[in-house]
């Protein structure tokens with residue numbers, strides 16, 4: 468049988484499947500335990516926005532209809548919220564899909580994209596699927612090195628991904644840094660600001676991509692409902708950018724790329740200020756607890772503008788992550804990001820954060 472299959476091209480064969488954080492149910496099944504906690508995928512531990520849940524429940528009876536392929540209501544609300552034209556907005560099946568639109572619309576074999584390293588793993592995958600190459604510029608002091616990124620742009624560069632705040636470092640680009648960078652990007656390059664975590668940023672100096680949409684250098688801002696709105700399972704994200712870019716996305720996308728429930732849920736989440744206030748307060752408390760815990764244990768960590776923290780454990784990081792797993796605590800080990808000495812821990816509920824800190828400190832003091 469298999470000998471009759473067409474060959475998978477070598478550049479596809481070379482891709483490594485994305486390894487997501489282990490689902491809670493899978494760990495519980497494996498260990499035969501209950502009550503495992505997951506602090507590994509930067510999800511919102513409060514659950515989904517209640518307004519989104521109510522709106523989706525009310526929309527269930529309309530599921531026999533195809534979704535609005537143009538996403539009219541949600542995109543109108545986004546345009547209004549950010550003060551841009553409707554034609555400057557688009558929605559995707561998660562912002563992952565928008566990365567895919569960018570690669571499909573702008574990258575062909577022989578062409579390049581740039582991103583920091585380590586950064587979000589989907590950039591390199593989706594650029595490679597489109598036949599292009601992703602060049603990576605190392606972080607400097609855990610921050611995106613925009614000076615080095617300018618230097619790495621070549622005539623083959625089409626896209627530059629700036630993930631701010633960055634996953635997994637948790638640091639963000641400042642307004643001044645972004646302005647400096649955009650002034651130096653040559654023509655023919657599209658700058659993509661991946662702002663999956665921007666809602667969490669507390670430093671007022673952090674650049675907000677929407678303030679740069681009128682810069683002469685073309686900018687696309689990507690955001691998502693997965694993290695701050697607690698809708699990771701729904702799969703909905705959006706982008707704001709030049710009309711021409713959005714028009715190109717419309718050419719390469721599937722006609723019904725986001726479901727009707729996703730559109731309705733996202734619209735309601737946009738207006739759920741109460742849920743967002745609770746989320747913000749929880750993340751502030753959680754980061755404070757993590758920082759205190761790491762300081763107590765003498766561990767280096769990177770102060771974060773997100774809902775997660777990168778912490779340096781040392782050569783034992785992977786073993787520590789395994790021990791945490793056996794105790795029912797899922798965190799992200801960072802080997803696939805090229806940071807084998809680190810763990811990335813997402814803020815959970817107060818009691819989950821406390822449990823993680825207690826287990827970590829026990830393990831570092833010799834516990835199995």
Ligand SMILES: *Cc1c(COP(=O)(O)O)cnc(C)c1O
Nearest residue numbers: 561562563587634663691693704
């Ligand atoms: C989570 C995340 C996304 C996108 O998530 P979606 O669920 O696809 O919207 C994009 N970029 C980064 C850096 C992320 O961490």
